[in-house]
Amino acid sequence: MDKNIITQLEQIIGKDGVLHTPEDLAVYGYDGTFEEHRPDVIALPRNTEQVSQVVILAARERVPVVTRGMGSGLAAASVPFSGGITLSMTRMNRILEIDEVNATARVETGVVTADLQTAVEKLGLFYPPDPSSIKHSTIGGNIACNAGGPRCLKYGVTGDYVLGLTVVLADGRILHSGGKLIKDVVGYDLNALFTGSEGTLGIITEAILRLIAKPKVARTALVEYPTLADASRTVNAILSAGIVPATIELMDETAVACIEEAMNLGLPLDVEATLLIETDGMDEDSVLREIEAIAAICCECGARQVRVAKDEAERSSLWKARRSVSPALARKSPNKLGEDITVPRSAIPEAIRQLKAVSTKYGLPIVIFGHAGDGNLHPNILFDKRDPEQWKKVEQMVAEEFEIALRLGGTLSGEHGVGALKRPYMEQALGPVSIDIQKRIKAALDPLNILNPGKVFPD
């Protein structure tokens, strides 16, 4: 990279905010995938004005700007394949305001999601979105990918909590959208346009987020099913009864077996599926009645056993099981590739049947878990990346996973995003008209194509 650009960056941010040693470049070239590419320089701005100055410089010099939170993304959206400036938002991590009356938080987008949750929960408030990366991912990354999580069944995804944004545009101008408003139909919905745009339309530096009152009570049940079809039927039966649990998490037999092998929690090894269901609310009686009604529905739908946690310790151990899926898989094989397909809820059993057939066809295990209430499944292929034969198979298997989702009326991603990895499947998923419209929007907002180039859209 031109020395002159580094000097200018140092003038904007200060020397301590610009990194370019080989070690730094290596560290900022990764995310949560197998992809890697080094940026030319890393900028660590402290405020929106500095971000704006960096983008003006980048536009003048025609250098790509790739924004990054904590690098926990699962689609290589923040891997800087074209080099250029990586803009790390981690120093912009202040909670600027928690407004208890309006139930809103204003934050810099480098704040870690769990840190915001802890801060608002101290005040009896609640920020529901709970991606698995919650303890290290940032609000900005969550917004850029419209992150989900188990609780999204009842509470909605990240985008449902975005009331306002501060965005640095591709020419350095600063846009403010929305505000502390629940309803706002003035002009196009720019909050929604930037949410999920994966850094391709602008750099989100601040957000106003909607909060709700913190639920006071939760009840959790682990439900065992001899057949996966019955587990899936239960999901629809619960929702049809008008009950919306906080979570309905599905784990298939392989997922449960992996956890049990790793953790010895006494999980059943002879069932096709388990559901982890949680209800929550403000009123103990109502929450209890809800979990009881759910237990009855589970039994009607063919559950073998419903184990409602008797106390917080047992509840915590059930969740520990669910959260241990990924580490447990890591013990089982050197590598795993977890996808993020969604299908209409009714198609879950067929999706799982077809995913298992892919596993059989290629001779590599696919472990399935996910947010069944939302139709969002994470099939995880277990393999050894050092074996090029296996890696080739994995690439073919992923393509078949996406084909299954699309054939069943689903799509490529429920909460991870498209990034670089799913670009080849975009045309198949959305069709040429949708892609063309989206590319036009991208070109209208970033005519020089400097913001996260080469992401989301096929070439």
Next chain:
Amino acid sequence: MDKNIITQLEQIIGKDGVLHTPEDLAVYGYDGTFEEHRPDVIALPRNTEQVSQVVILAARERVPVVTRGMGSGLAAASVPFSGGITLSMTRMNRILEIDEVNATARVETGVVTADLQTAVEKLGLFYPPDPSSIKHSTIGGNIACNAGGPRCLKYGVTGDYVLGLTVVLADGRILHSGGKLIKDVVGYDLNALFTGSEGTLGIITEAILRLIAKPKVARTALVEYPTLADASRTVNAILSAGIVPATIELMDETAVACIEEAMNLGLPLDVEATLLIETDGMDEDSVLREIEAIAAICCECGARQVRVAKDEAERSSLWKARRSVSPALARKSPNKLGEDITVPRSAIPEAIRQLKAVSTKYGLPIVIFGHAGDGNLHPNILFDKRDPEQWKKVEQMVAEEFEIALRLGGTLSGEHGVGALKRPYMEQALGPVSIDIQKRIKAALDPLNILNPGKVFPD
């Protein structure tokens, strides 16, 4: 209009689908505002393909296309000020599918909202958005304006129920976005972009809508407050307690007086405000406990009386009162102009104080009611349009209403849209950067500016 265009339209839709007598042109030149302008011709397509052909013709001939549902809009968004083709969607009113397992409906967008609600409720399902125009407005109009309603406090606005759209673009191409999917983060959120775009980006011909289970029980309370400040305080106290009622509707003393004068329902005439609060759910006990908890909070916050409806007849009479506001105002004065500002909830008392001051300043009554839980207020100016002095005052008063909203961190519209009427205030509300970005999106999607030209954005 060129005779040739009418002939071509007749070839596309058939003679019975093309209207152009002076009477027809007069009838299709209005919406729910005081504005009026005749189109050159009216097209009544029967399917998406016909809409596409009409738009291709319009693009070729450089003729504006203004889409309209039932003409109940309150911002003149469907008044064809530049003439051209008015595309009436009323013949595309079929419910194409109700999917009970996935809880979705697929509809043509000319379907009347209440008709959809009736159809899904027969199956135990529920489509929550309930604009006051529900009995005659269409789903397409609701989506194009992102309509709200009383129940949106608990259930969200129209846009929260849009899972998929079929849209005819400005060049006649047909776009499909979304699907029967609760979670979908593949590419930009086109559902959200077209929702609320008021016919300026494309013509929405079909929609896939999310449904939920129909609540089985509702409890309703009318609460009387000596002071408006206490009524407002109650809203925040209820929500802070983690209770989300289906509705919290506010009526000020003038609104209540107007209703009582018209209907003799025994409403209090000596209070500053009343709240109409409804809770609903699946479980009688829980709903009852919720309304009791709310009643206790109301009393703590200074309510003089909480009247919980004892039966469905009493509940129905309370809602009759709320729904009678507009007709009651019509009895009171020859004309009314109802606005639709939103403010952060905490600013409601100050907003109402300042709105009353505007009323005093100009000597015309402003009646205030609205969806207090969402910070969405409808100040209605009562006047006589035949008096040019009064009309001039009304225009100034509306400008001051918007200034109040903006000063308090609010905006111009919570559920009616911008249309033609609020364009002059857009720059003040959103700032030049936001307007520029939105105009760029408009130009990218409709480069010939044939779709509802002259709406939403200032010149």
